Amino acid sequence: MDALLLARCQFAVTTVYHFFFVPLTLGLSILVAIMETIYVKTGNEAYKRMAKFWGVLFLINFAMGVVTGIVQEFQFGMNWSEYSRFVGDIFGAPLAIEALLAFFLESTFLGVWIFGWNRLSPKMHAASMWIVAFGSNLSALWILIANSFMQQPVGYTIRNGRAEMIDFFALLKNGHVWVQFPHVFFAGICTAAFFVIGISAYHLMKKSDDRFVWQQSMKIGTIYGAIGVILVMLIGHSQAQYMMKVQPMKMAAAEALWESENPAAMSLFTIGNEKKREDVFALKVPGLLSFLAYNRFSGEVKGINQLQMEYEESHGPANYVPPVAISYWTFRIMVGAGMVMLLLIVFLLVALFRNKFDFKPIVFGVLLWAIALPYLANTTGWIFTEIARQPWAVFGVLRTEAAVSPSVSGGAVLLSLVLFTLVYGALMVADIYLLRKHALAGTAKLNFHE
Amino acid sequence: MDLNTVWFALIAVLFVGFFFLEGFDYGVGVLHPFMSKDDKKRRVTINTIGTFWDGNEVWVLTAGGAMFAAFPHWYATMFSGFYMALVLLLLALIVRGVSFEFRSKDANPKWRSLWDWMLFVGSAVPALLWGVAVANLIRGVPIDANMNYVGGFFNLLNPYALLGGLMTLSLFTYHGALFLTLKTTDDILVKAQSIAQKLWLPTTILVFAFVIAGYFATDMFTRLGANPGVVPIIAGLALLLSGWFVKIRRSGLAFTMTGITLAASVVTVFIGLFPRVLVSSLNDAWSLTIYNASSSPYTLKIMTIIAVIFVPIVLVYQGWTYWMFRKRVSVNSELEY
Numbered sequence: 161m162d163a164l165l166l167a168r169c170q171f172a173v174t175t176v177y178h179f180f181f182v183p184l185t186l187g188l189s190i191l192v193a194i195m196e197t198i199y200v201k202t203g204n205e206a207y208k209r210m211a212k213f214w215g216v217l218f219l220i221n222f223a224m225g226v227v228t229g230i231v232q233e234f235q236f237g238m239n240w241s242e243y244s245r246f247v248g249d250i251f252g253a254p255l256a257i258e259a260l261l262a263f264f265l266e267s268t269f270l271g272v273w274i275f276g277w278n279r280l281s282p283k284m285h286a287a288s289m290w291i292v293a294f295g296s297n298l299s300a301l302w303i304l305i306a307n308s309f310m311q312q313p314v315g316y317t318i319r320n321g322r323a324e325m326i327d328f329f330a331l332l333k334n335g336h337v338w339v340q341f342p343h344v345f346f347a348g349i350c351t352a353a354f355f356v357i358g359i360s361a362y363h364l365m366k367k368s369d370d371r372f373v374w375q376q377s378m379k380i381g382t383i384y385g386a387i388g389v390i391l392v393m394l395i396g397h398s399q400a401q402y403m404m405k406v407q408p409m410k411m412a413a414a415e416a417l418w419e420s421e422n423p424a425a426m427s428l429f430t431i432g433n434e435k436k437r438e439d440v441f442a443l444k445v446p447g448l449l450s451f452l453a454y455n456r457f458s459g460e461v462k463g464i465n466q467l468q469m470e471y472e473e474s475h476g477p478a479n480y481v482p483p484v485a486i487s488y489w490t491f492r493i494m495v496g497a498g499m500v501m502l503l504l505i506v507f508l509l510v511a512l513f514r515n516k517f518d519f520k521p522i523v524f525g526v527l528l529w530a531i532a533l534p535y536l537a538n539t540t541g542w543i544f545t546e547i548a549r550q551p552w553a554v555f556g557v558l559r560t561e562a563a564v565s566p567s568v569s570g571g572a573v574l575l576s577l578v579l580f581t582l583v584y585g586a587l588m589v590a591d592i593y594l595l596r597k598h599a600l601a602g603t604a605k606l607n608f609h610e
Numbered sequence: 611m612d613l614n615t616v617w618f619a620l621i622a623v624l625f626v627g628f629f630f631l632e633g634f635d636y637g638v639g640v641l642h643p644f645m646s647k648d649d650k651k652r653r654v655t656i657n658t659i660g661t662f663w664d665g666n667e668v669w670v671l672t673a674g675g676a677m678f679a680a681f682p683h684w685y686a687t688m689f690s691g692f693y694m695a696l697v698l699l700l701l702a703l704i705v706r707g708v709s710f711e712f713r714s715k716d717a718n719p720k721w722r723s724l725w726d727w728m729l730f731v732g733s734a735v736p737a738l739l740w741g742v743a744v745a746n747l748i749r750g751v752p753i754d755a756n757m758n759y760v761g762g763f764f765n766l767l768n769p770y771a772l773l774g775g776l777m778t779l780s781l782f783t784y785h786g787a788l789f790l791t792l793k794t795t796d797d798i799l800v801k802a803q804s805i806a807q808k809l810w811l812p813t814t815i816l817v818f819a820f821v822i823a824g825y826f827a828t829d830m831f832t833r834l835g836a837n838p839g840v841v842p843i844i845a846g847l848a849l850l851l852s853g854w855f856v857k858i859r860r861s862g863l864a865f866t867m868t869g870i871t872l873a874a875s876v877v878t879v880f881i882g883l884f885p886r887v888l889v890s891s892l893n894d895a896w897s898l899t900i901y902n903a904s905s906s907p908y909t910l911k912i913m914t915i916i917a918v919i920f921v922p923i924v925l926v927y928q929g930w931t932y933w934m935f936r937k938r939v940s941v942n943s944e945l946e947y
Contacts, residue, residue, distance in 0.1 A: 219711055226664065227707035231700050233671050237678065237689025238696055244689075245757075248682020249905045256675030257916055259668060264924045268665035272931055274946050275661045279934065324906045565690040567758040576697040583701055587708060594715050 163570035164561055167239040170577045172546075174231050176539055177584050181225035183538050186300055186345065187352025188218045189293035191384060196286040209603045210373045214356065215273075215289075216606065220594050222270065224587065231580075232303075233259070239573065243553055243563035250316055250325045251306055258302035266295030300348070301341050308336040310554050311545070312406045323557060336406065339399040346392035347541070350501060351534035353385030357508065358531035359599045364517055365524035370603045378517050382508040389501045396498070397452070404453045407555060409467045409480060410548040413487035415449055416442075417463045424449035424461035427488075434484050437464060475556070482550040490544035497537035504530055613910040614900040617680035618887070620917060621673055622880040628669035629740075629872045634865075635663045637786015639706060639733025640779070641805065643726050645790075649719070651798055652726065653945045656710065658793040660947040661935045663710065665928055667703070679913050683757050683903035684887040691751060691759025692743060695766055699739050706732025714947040737782040738775040742766060745774030745820075748828045748879055750889035753896050757903075760892075770827040777816040784809040785868040788852070791861040795940040803859065810853040817849060817871075829889075830882040841881065845874035 192215050199207035233255060236244050244251070269291040276285050308331075309316075315330025316323045325331070360377040368374065404411050416430045418437045426448035431441045447457040462470075464481055471480040504527070511517055519527075549555055553563040611619075642655040659666075678685040689696060705728045713725035749770055752761040787809055790802035821842075825831050831838075852867035883889070887903055890896035904910065939945070 216715070220715060223708045223711035227704040230667075230671060230703055230707075233674050234689060234696060234700060237674075237685045238693055239690070241686035241690035241758075244678065244682050244686035248678055248685065249909050252675065252678030252680070252682055252685065252905065253909060253913055256672065256679035256913065259672040259675040260916065260920050260924065263668045263671055264665060264928070267668050268928055268931055271661040271664055272934065275935060275944075278944060319906075325909045325912070328908075328912045565686075565693075567690050567760065568693045572693055572763070576694070579697060579701060583704060587704070590708075590712055594712060598715065 163568065163573055164564050166570055166573040166577055167564050167568070168560070170239060170573060170580065171235065172543070173577065173584070174228065174235060174580055175546075176542065177588075178225065178228040178232055179538060179542055180535065181221050181228065182300070183344075183348040183351035183534065184221045184355060185218070185225045185296050186348030187350070187384075187388070188214065188221070188355065189289065189296050190349070191352050191356065191380070192218055193286065193289040193293050194380070196289055200282045200286050206370070206372050206376070209370065209606065210377060211289075212606050213373065213603045214377070216598050217355075217359075217595055219270075219274065220591065220598065224591050226267065228584075239565055239568060240553075240563050241565040241567065243558065246322045246558055246563070247309070247554060248322075250309055250323055250331065253325070253328070254302045254306040254309075254331065258299050258306075262295045262299030262302060264295075266292050266299065269295065297345060297348075300344055301337075304341045304344060305331055305334070305337050308334045308340055310552075311340070311549060312336040313554050313557050318557075323554070335402065339395060339402045342395045343392060343399050346388045346395060347534065347538055349384060349388030350392055351538065353381045353388050354501065354531050354534050356381035357385060358528045361519075361524045361527035362599070363602060365519075365521055365528075368602045373603055375517060378508075379512055382505065382512045385501070385505050386509055389498065389505050393498050393502065396495075401453060404461070407549065408462050409464065409471070409482065410487070410545075411453075412462060412464045412467055413482045413484045413548045414491040414544065415461075416484055416488045417449070417461060418465055419463040420460055420466045421463065422450070422460035423447040423458045424453070426452065430488065432484065432488075437481075437484075478551070478559075480551065482548045487544055487548040490540040490547070493540040494537045494544060497533045497540070501530070501533050501537070504533075613907065613914055614680075614904050615885070616914060617676070617904070617910060618880070618884065618900045620921075621676050621680065622877060623921075624669055624673035624676060625880075626873045626876045628666075628673055629876050630869050631662070631666035631669060632736075633782045633868075633872050634786045634789035635659050635666050636733040636737040637782045637784065638790060639729050639786075640737060640783045641786055641790065641802075643730050644805075645798060645801055649722060650941050650945075652722075653714075653947060654794060654798055654939050654941055654943070655790065656713070656729070656947045657943065657945045658790060658939050660710065660945075661931060664707075665931065667707070676913075676917075680905055680910060681887055681898075681900065681903040682905060684898055687753060687757050687759055687888055687898060687903075691753070691761065692746070692766060694763040695739055695742065699736055702732045702735035702739075704732075706736070710947055734779060737779040741774035741776065741778030742771045744778070744879060745771040745827075747888065748824070748830055748882060750828070750891035750897075752892050753888060753890035753898070754892065755896050757896075757898060770823055773816070773820050773823055777813075777820045780809065780813040780816050781868070781872065784813045784852075785865070785872065788856070788861060788865040788868055792865055793938055795938050798940075799938075803856070803861070806856050806864070810856055814849055814853065817875075818846070821846075828882075830878075833882050838878075839881070841874050842878040845871050845878060848874065 192211050195207055195214065196211040199211055269288045272280070273285065273288040273292060276288060280288065312334060313323070314334045315325060315327035317326050356377050360374045360381060363374040364378065400411060416427055416432050417424065423446065425444040425446045427442055427444050429443045430439055432439050449461050450459045451457050453459060453461055464484070468480050551559050553560045638655060638659050642652055645655045646652055674685070709725040709729040709732060713722055713729070746766050751759060752765065754760050784806060787802050787806035791799060791806060794802060848867040848870040852864045852871070855864035855867060885900045886897045887900060888898040
């Protein structure tokens, strides 16, 4: 294996792994802050237990997100030094700002929250969790401002053999940020909601003590999840429409649309031949892709072959087609997981409306396993958005093979990839062990040193 | 002063903050398995930095981000050049970071012992590696005309750099022991005092050995000149004085002295480097400087505005948390970790 492929594998492993933990941090920080605020407003001790119980799970998850995030900050320089040189004038700024504005805030006030239960007034204590939530989501915003530059470079000019920033505010106003950030933000809310719903469902099924906590958690999780799922899908839809304009090749790959069509049909299930760029078997709904793209049943959606020709004209002869099968399936798994989440939320909203959360054990079991759905969608979503941008690291500006570090050998990357994978694997075991242990223990033993 | 110099100074400030704050964090992490065999007392040690360690660590993340934003070539050359060292550093920081949280969340003695040693290794390895990195920074590393490091991993492990590693390990541990004398009570306090007293001499020897070796291994002395200025002298004097303050049990002053030593040492290194950020051992002209490695004036201007606004805010609220949690930690305190 060559150094480039290994570096890409390592980026995929470390980034996908990091993003196992981030969405739960984003969503659950807000939820714990809400629970604690209810406690402060009502003085009902049950909400304090609730905030503490979900808070412990939040902390275990947060630690993993923080430490795997350090790798993110460093690995551009380590494995992608040419990338760092070429876009550092632009890309470094949001990363530095993220650390200065957001990392300091979230990590400092998380320490205050952990140690402040009896040292701060209840209001100040709840406020510190709101600050953590604000800091975490602010950090997501800045990292997505950075990522958006890779998806849709703006505010720069090529000068001195590199991309130089000419308009900082263009980076902030980049339309891509404002479809991507809300999508990620509400994905975080979905992740936290299904996490809370699943574990509450388990305790309701087992008829655990402190039923009030589980019932209320279930209610809060359902409302939170309804907001999250509906908005993540609506925004995801407008994001896809936006990508039709900005990166049409990405969407053509998502749909395995080889040739331009007008009106364009949407594939429900395609088995294709990527080399020959043709369908082997395809089940399609006529006109639907045009509708999704333009809100009407006509209009041309450009196909992969057409776009390849256009890029060859503008950027010179090369292959501009991303891996189609991966793009197609990750996109479908993401959307499919979203659909299932929506169905579950509708079902739970009906139960909430009837104020009855007593289901058959199988239903509780489904809800418990549904914790995995947002994780599946988050992961496939990121794999899709990064893979289907290939062969570009920065779309239209810098190809991935030109971004890799020339001074780092394949052997070194192989060694580091093995080390990261082993350590990450072991930590995942420890993390799940602790989450499971504390999730099952319920609210009775919140002092875990005994 | 141009913005390139401002950012060089600002990154120096971030590293001062990092060495001062994470210095004692690493030190406490290195010492904690040796402070006591009793779990409760070990927890006291960990809880002295429990509130702060995460916020302290952000100093180096911000320094890394600032290098990327202000001097992308510095960031790119150094991080790709010191590749395996950084992999080790990252792995250590990863296990260290989770060990605080993980250790406390299960009372099984074997589990706790596992994370005790993870915290130890995760603190000792970075403490060592930072010294190795600093030594190589001032010694110079093989960098070619295209700003690429051409050395390999073992080139970084030269005797001078290893001496640097031992020095920072020792200095951080000493600094950490002094931090513990400020934050603990009773027998843990006594233990911390005796450890600090024992660590002063070897630390001082290592620091002065590193300075003397620097005369042969680096161009720091020729650059600083016959009159090196007050900064390095303050660093040395403060270290000597700290030993005296430890002896007379003036913990606060002793800790202040090691803090001054760390800060003044970092400043000395940056003064010695200036205006270079990475010294090429192959050809002077191939060294990276604050001019040939920097971002555009526009980016530096934007980043300066942001730093001027937000660095003071960070200092205020981080300072507030230290004030808020200033009390000593004992077995009777509320121990969260």
